[in-house]
Amino acid sequence: MFRSTGSSPDTFTQMAWEVDDIEAVVSELRRRGVVFEEVDAPGFPTRDGIAEIEGNYPSKDARGERGAWFRDSEGNLLGGGQPVR
Template identity: 75%
Template sequence: MDTDDRGLLARARVATRLPAQDLDRARRFYSEQLGLEPVDERPGGLLYRCGGVDFVLFRSAGSSAGAFTQMAWEVDDIEAVVAELRGRGVVFEDVDLSGLLGGGRTTDGIAEVRGNYPSKGARGERGAWFRDSEGNMLAIGQPVY
């Protein structure tokens, strides 16, 4: 199939949007706990850039259920990232993935997930989850080859 035959979304950029009831509180969390600063800000939201990809925190009257992973960062050394974020005050979730194919429970904040979903040629992934100040469930993942 020619790439032009897949439709317009196949050529579009993905744009992650996370709700925030309090943008000032969210900005402090992303700055102090995650070490991120917005590259642009408007009254209705904050634009962040990580690894050449953008995501937005937008002012929302509603709140996130935080019942599932809404956004994740892929890293090369999950232990180092988890340790750094813990040092900044991030609290990692205890997660039980035993109901998923190849999943287990978190140990010291990190879970092993083998072969549950496509992971860029990896045989699985190691993951850690935390919530931001607005209740959004975020994750850190490291592919296992």
């Protein structure tokens, strides 16, 4: 990790976590007041804040990812992803 000398346009995910159960994580974070982004982009539209993304995972044993994104208090885009095996 290092301090950036530039600025990000916050149009892409700044940080993400791998989770075991994306529905449980989204539900718990919503209970705590987190608002999830609804994305309507080719290849990964969201439904109830969770996207099904075919083939978007670096692991050889995963065939895709389920992801959800939210913004922190500074507007940075953060996310969580669950590998689809």
